[in-house]
Amino acid sequence: MTAPTPQPPTKAQLLELVAALGTAQWQDFAAAAGRHGLTSVQAKLLAQLKGPVPMRGLATLLVCDASNVTGIVDRLEARGLVRREPDPADRRVKNVVATEEGRETIHRVRAEMQATHTALDALDEDERTTLYGLLERLRPGMEHRA
């Protein structure tokens, strides 16, 4: 390992590789979600619900218009995977929470991302640590999109 300095990849190559990996993981996620009757967008929303989140918060997390969230939550609610609860402190706000079934479903979706899990198994602990460190350094600049 730590090979004898191979040709450093160009930024373009690295970019393409990251994109390819991201796409592959997304496909894996979408396929797993599909097996549970969810679209990838619905699953992604469900994945954000560690606790109660107001509609507006979801729009921010998903980087989309609030009116879009209404529809997605409508469909998830129709399936009994989430619930809208009134916010005790502000009557305008509706907090979305995952139901027990919702939590189980998203948990299974994550567990069933076989391609992704298998891929990660190809690395040992040290490599994972290194990778994590490098990726973390990549993150900051990616966050701040106006």
Next chain:
Amino acid sequence: MTAPTPQPPTKAQLLELVAALGTAQWQDFAAAAGRHGLTSVQAKLLAQLKGPVPMRGLATLLVCDASNVTGIVDRLEARGLVRREPDPADRRVKNVVATEEGRETIHRVRAEMQATHTALDALDEDERTTLYGLLERLRPGMEHRA
């Protein structure tokens, strides 16, 4: 760097980080595409056109139904960014090629992914090489989706 063996991240953490990065890059791509009047899907299709590609090939590359490609190419063709050419060897096939304007457009979109470029600039050559190597090892398992 190469810190004194910090806690190795769990697979879940690593997974989440990769997902976050993928999402950030996709947002960046979508925003850049939007500035040129393209949806992210249209831009993604355009990005596949290094040479002539039959409709069916595009469906395979984008992992979607062939009938879906018809619509996307229709809209790109209406904007003059791609062209459908008959295949000399098989009259059923239509090969899609990017026009000069199409090539320029996708080139600019890539160049304008500022957040992504800035993020990659945070790494030096050695780190990029290491990262590339690790990500490449991740790829194989991600490819084989039925």
Next chain:
DNA sequence: CATGGATGCTTGAAGTACTCAAGCAACTTG
């Protein structure tokens, strides 16, 4: 070479995702 079965593309129907403009309710501030 005729015919039956693939294969490549398009169309139409139906549902999801997405944005923008408007509207209503509720909060906040002067």
Next chain:
DNA sequence: CAAGTTGCTTGAGTACTTCAAGCATCCATG
């Protein structure tokens, strides 16, 4: 309390997506 702000929904319009059908062309077998 009035005016402005914020949170959510609705409605219109477009894009994306799949599936089922249909047409043209290719290919293999007899």
